[in-house]
Amino acid sequence: MLRGQRTWVFDQRPVIISTGTVGGPFEAEGLLTNDFDLLHGDLWLKQDSYEKAHKVLLEEACQKAMEKAELQKEQIQFLLAGDLINQITPTSFASKTIGAPYLGLFGACSTSMEGLALGAFLVNSKGAKYLLTGASSHNSAVEKQFRYPTEYGGQKPPTAQWTVTGAGAALLSDSGVGPRVTSATIGRVIDMGLSDPFNMGGAMAPAAVDTIEAHLKERNIDPSYYDLIVTGDLGQIGHEVSLDLLNNHGIKIDNNLYQDCGLMIYRQGQPVLAGASGAGCSATVVYGHLLNRMKKGEIKRLLVVATGALLSPLSFLQKETIPCIAHAVSIEYESE
Amino acid sequence: MLRGQRTWVFDQRPVIISTGTVGGPFEAEGLLTNDFDLLHGDLWLKQDSYEKAHKVLLEEACQKAMEKAELQKEQIQFLLAGDLINQITPTSFASKTIGAPYLGLFGACSTSMEGLALGAFLVNSKGAKYLLTGASSHNSAVEKQFRYPTEYGGQKPPTAQWTVTGAGAALLSDSGVGPRVTSATIGRVIDMGLSDPFNMGGAMAPAAVDTIEAHLKERNIDPSYYDLIVTGDLGQIGHEVSLDLLNNHGIKIDNNLYQDCGLMIYRQGQPVLAGASGAGCSATVVYGHLLNRMKKGEIKRLLVVATGALLSPLSFLQKETIPCIAHAVSIEYESE
Incomplete structure (x- = not known):
């Protein structure tokens, strides 16, 4: 296992x-x-x-x-x-x-x-x-x-x-028809010293990259194994930072095959600034939109990398930095 | 499993x-x-x-x-x-x-x-x-x-x-010498409508009893299987309430073999009112005192029933009741 x-x-x-x-x-x-x-x-x-x-x-x-x-x-x-x-x-x-x-x-x-x-x-x-x-x-x-x-x-x-x-x-x-969960990589707490709760995407990006890197290495696969790698709620800033970091770490990833749930859920023009976040963000986008796309055959292999900023209002007031984490789960679907 | x-x-x-x-x-x-x-x-x-x-x-x-x-x-x-x-x-x-x-x-x-x-x-x-x-x-x-x-x-x-x-x-x-974890029963949320955060032991007692009952039934064992059944932090009030409830449910349990971590940690005379509580209560008493007693041969089979009151300061202010839970884990030790 x-x-x-x-x-x-x-x-x-x-x-x-x-x-x-x-x-x-x-x-x-x-x-x-x-x-x-x-x-x-x-x-x-x-x-x-x-x-x-x-x-x-x-x-x-x-x-x-x-x-x-x-x-x-x-x-x-x-x-x-x-x-x-x-x-x-x-x-x-x-x-x-x-x-x-x-x-x-x-x-x-x-x-x-x-x-x-x-x-x-x-x-x-x-x-x-x-x-x-x-x-x-x-x-x-x-x-x-x-x-x-x-x-x-x-x-x-x-x-x-x-x-x-x-x-x-x-x-x-353990049985039935539907997308199947094939593997998971558990995240470590990564804290790069950022403390701005109004830029959580930037703070979380290194955690997402750490988990993606570990997942690919431990499963001995290439990003191209997946039809889509989707992060939880990095938003615009975090998404760009994570792309840069992946690139720096020598992980080549097709920009079209690397997306963020926080950039999918709202329409252009809704006043959401850098994108969506919240524990319900990846939960609704993955369990709704993305699994529907899998069932339509548009995605066969999906890696979901849900990102979390483990701060509290109190830790912010106490001027602590933001510890971040990301857990990755792969979901695969073949019509049966 | x-x-x-x-x-x-x-x-x-x-x-x-x-x-x-x-x-x-x-x-x-x-x-x-x-x-x-x-x-x-x-x-x-x-x-x-x-x-x-x-x-x-x-x-x-x-x-x-x-x-x-x-x-x-x-x-x-x-x-x-x-x-x-x-x-x-x-x-x-x-x-x-x-x-x-x-x-x-x-x-x-x-x-x-x-x-x-x-x-x-x-x-x-x-x-x-x-x-x-x-x-x-x-x-x-x-x-x-x-x-x-x-x-x-x-x-x-x-x-x-x-x-x-x-x-x-x-x-x-997965290997080595020490007490072994042999089974676990996961608790359900039980809420009997109590809302006083100054009597959490009383609120949690039904959850402890629910889990103990399920554990004994699903493992098909009698309370006497264990040398000690210990709850987490029911304190004096909760301990008594839970004994009454166990009795009402027809579960005969020797009073000496049914104890509470919240009544073990402090000395008579320390101003702790009904006893100890907190996430550190069962963690320190079990992983310190009780496992030490197991290693001395005083306890061979231990059931730990850690109790939790899942309220928040806000849910209390909003006049919600206190949802409670208890998880039971059995630990057994035989000198090897």
């Missing part, structure tokens, strides 16, 4: 038998409207707090995945999930609704692939027949916590990113 | 080849002084913030475990750990120092056994040769975050518990 120091190769190739993706009003105006199972016109989702709305996003994403797979919640053995809110309460409260035994994760915006890597490991080694994994974020809940009340309308520099309101969940099983 | 709905039985019986435990000044006055590898006389640990001191606790616990096993940090494949601070920054910053690929966990005070369960699964299925797992808390960093500045000296009711300053880490391997 272990290949090299930190890559797992899954010989049983666990199957993503279904997914659920839910978005908010801003995502409904974006580029990937058709790839969401559910889009809400209102940020409150009929709840009386943004945190409760956040919780509902994940509940609905999990519910959609279960419905599509025609499974009842009693059949789900584990939920591996997390979010960006203090003590990941939206996920824990959603877990109460979902009812499955729960493994709470914190990987900031890398949580989607932390969960998929661990979930695939569990299924691959007969630790579960069915499990759910997912990640979510809510623009107003997250921005309020990390910055100011959103009503202040504080100005942001052009390097800042926009937190996605959305949740993505995947239902994994 | 999977037994029943949510129990893993580890046929390779991963070995805890070493542990590291670090405590603070209050723990140095407690009952388990001889079971800590390192005790600090000052809460600041020569750092300029409590959060940095918190980080150092985990770094030192991991360092001690590596020293005892005579391993270098480059040999450690993964670190699975977490804490109670927003965005688990102490653990993420410690992970940067430790250098190993990192899977961040959030299970509040149940994190110790969430990490040991997942870590044992990874080692059992050839996902790692060596990995570290641990949990930590720092009284001043945690109390400041969850309540008020500690300097306020706000009064607490007698049901409140005292957050442990300490970190415990275990180094797991």
Whole structure:
């Protein structure tokens, strides 16, 4: 199973038998409207707090995945999930609704692939027949916590990113039809000394490159093995920095085959500055748009490199730098 | 591997080849002084913030475990750990120092056994040769975050518990000598509608009972299989509530063989009200005191049921109830 120091190769190739993706009003105006199972016109989702709305996003994403797979919640053995809110309460409260035994994760915006890597490991080694994994974020809940009340309308520099309101969940099983999880490389914390929370893409880029490099080396493959390598939420700045770094490290990667979820979800003209971010960014783009493209045959081999900035509002105020991480998971699909 | 709905039985019986435990000044006055590898006389640990001191606790616990096993940090494949601070920054910053690929966990005070369960699964299925797992808390960093500045000296009711300053880490391997991890049962979120953060033991008791019941049923064993069943940090109130509940559920358990880490660590007379709590509570008591007792032959079969209250300061202010969880891991030791 272990290949090299930190890559797992899954010989049983666990199957993503279904997914659920839910978005908010801003995502409904974006580029990937058709790839969401559910889009809400209102940020409150009929709840009386943004945190409760956040919780509902994940509940609905999990519910959609279960419905599509025609499974009842009693059949789900584990939920591996997390979010960006203090003590990941939206996920824990959603877990109460979902009812499955729960493994709470914190990987900031890398949580989607932390969960998929661990979930695939569990299924691959007969630790579960069915499990759910997912990640979510809510623009107003997250921005309020990390910055100011959103009503202040504080100005942001052009390097800042926009937190996605959305949740993505995947239902994994040891058998069935669907894209298969074939390997995963777990990230190390990389901290290049950057401390500007309004340029997290730049801070996270070295972590993405470190993980991509380890993944290719430990699997002994070339970037061209993949039809697409997609990072989580580097945004415009981080994407460019990571391309430069990959180039410096001698990793030749076709620019068209290297993209970022944070640059896919919104439409040109939406005021998102350097792009999208948030734990729901890679979760919704991968479990919605990209798996749909795989099912259409447009992508056969996909490497998702979800990036996370492991800071807190307090660590920022204490003038700490931003520790970053990236976890990579490969997903492959052949029509069966 | 999977037994029943949510129990893993580890046929390779991963070995805890070493542990590291670090405590603070209050723990140095407690009952388990001889079971800590390192005790600090000052809460600041020569750092300029409590959060940095918190980080150092985990770094030192991991360092001690590596020293005892005579391993270098480059040999450690993964670190699975977490804490109670927003965005688990102490653990993420410690992970940067430790250098190993990192899977961040959030299970509040149940994190110790969430990490040991997942870590044992990874080692059992050839996902790692060596990995570290641990949990930590720092009284001043945690109390400041969850309540008020500690300097306020706000009064607490007698049901409140005292957050442990300490970190415990275990180094797991697929071979070697030491206590072995034999099974794990993952907890569900249980919320009985309690909302008083000054009585978390009472809130967590039903979660502990739910997990113990599932564990015994899915492993098809009786409580007497174990020499000791120990909960994480139920404290005096939670311990009594859980005994009543176990009794109501028809689970006969010898009172002497059912204890709580939160009632072991401090001395009679220390002003800890209903007992100890915090992610470092079960981590230090189990990886220090209880494994030492196993090595002396006093305990052969141990079930650790780490309990967690998955609330946040914000969820409390928003008048939410407290979702609780408990993860159980069995550890067995036979002198070899």
